[in-house]
Amino acid sequence: MSTPFIRPCGTPAVDFLAEAKRIEPELIRTRRTLHQHPELSYRETWTSKFVADRLxxxxxxxxxxxxxxxxxxxLKGSAEGSVVALRADMDALPVTEAADVDFKSKxxxxxxxxxxxxxxAMLLGxxxxxxxxxxxxxxxxxxxxQPAEEHGGRGGALPMIEDGVMLDPKVDYVFGLHIDGDRKAGEFGVREGPVMAAPDSFxxxxxxxxxxxxxxxxTVDPVYIAANVILGLQGISSRMMDPVRPFVITVGSVHSGTKExxxxxxAELNGTIRTxxxxxxxxxxxxxxxVVEGICRSYGGSAEVEFERDAYPVTVNDPRATEQAVKLLRKIRGARVRRMEPILGxxxxxxxxxxxxGMFYFLGAANTAKGCVYPNHSSRFKVDEDTLKFGAASLALLASEFGKMSTPK
Ligand SMILES: [Zn+2]
Ligand SMILES: [Zn+2]
Known part of the structure; x- marks a missing residue:
């Protein structure tokens, strides 16, 4: 007889939402303290000490x-079970804050x-x-x-994995949560399979x-060739790729020339593709x-095309773990769970x-009445902090219930 993938978990012994509500003021205070001390990728020394001391x-x-x-x-439980990892990233962005909050970045x-x-803050909670x-x-x-999520390339997860974080004890399930400025506060966004894109810079x-x-x-005019290349690249998505499989190409910077x-x-073009x-x-x-080489050659020029090494892979949620996790999230009273479309970030x-x-999932932070209407990465990004208790409760619940489940085969 084969071992079932997951043991039935029934009703959790602890009311995690009630526990999260109990610590809500502290959750918000911690978040505000961290908000005032943002650090860029690979420079998270203050933040790192802060969370380590708290733990x-x-x-x-x-x-x-x-x-x-x-x-x-x-944290070892009092009974045998699976090893569940929960992840929060720590880095901030090179953005000057324009949000109207009284705990602005210092x-x-x-x-x-x-x-x-x-x-x-939610993971500490x-x-x-x-x-x-x-x-x-x-x-x-x-x-x-985790440091350096925003950096791209080797980022922060890969160095942690190379340092053995998924071993000793070996991680059986892993969960990560992202706050979402485009989603209503109190709403979880979930999806099995591919949920975020591979971002390949070129x-x-x-x-x-x-x-x-x-x-x-x-002459051989590289500015004219660059203009043709930009147009030609868009032809790849409209004429050369399977239209039912998402593909985006963006040229985000163009540099050439000094005088009219x-x-x-x-000429140099920089851009990104998402799949x-x-x-x-x-x-x-x-x-x-x-396409780039063909266009350049046809006008008498030449080109070098380079893709960033070590670009992040596609984020793929395990279907069975996601199905179980979604059942658990639905038990959190007052929160809503919605199946989402993939995001090409x-x-x-x-x-x-x-x-x-495991599963990477989202938690809404938007609330029009409170002016929380800007997307992530905006200088006016503002979070409805009432949503944080749902996030903290969800992480604790997933760790607790997946700890009871059998090891994935
Ligand atoms: Zn980001
Ligand atoms: Zn992020």
């Missing part, structure tokens, strides 16, 4: 300096505009709830506080042959290179999901 104060054993500024807390030009301050519920807890909970360097602006026929009457030697599956991703990269939580089944 230690709760009696959780802590490893500092995991894959850079990463912090891992380990760092010029840096802001928690993606809400990673709320992720840390979940840690506190789980410590109090330790006697009822099966298995082990690992708390991942650089195209077009080589022409410069000369006088009055005599283009004696000089045809320059070079939701590996096959489309590989095909898209090949076609970008081919990237996330290096994807790297944890390559190592263990």
């Amino acid at each position: 230690e104060a709760l009696g959780i054993s802590v490893k500092r300096g995991v894959g850079g500024n990463g912090v891992v807390g380990i 760092v010029d030009g840096v802001m928690h505009a993606c809400g990673h301050d709320t992720h840390m 979940a840690a506190e709830i789980l410590v109090r519920a330790k006697d009822e807890l099966y298995g082990t909970v690992k708390f991942f506080f 650089r195209i360097r077009i080589k022409g042959r410069g000369g006088h602006g009055s005599a283009p026929h004696k 009457n000089i045809i320059p030697d070079y 939701l599956d590996e096959e489309t991703r590989k095909a898209a990269k090949r076609r970008v290179a081919r 990237g996330e290096d939580f994807s790297r944890f999901l390559q190592k263990a089944p």
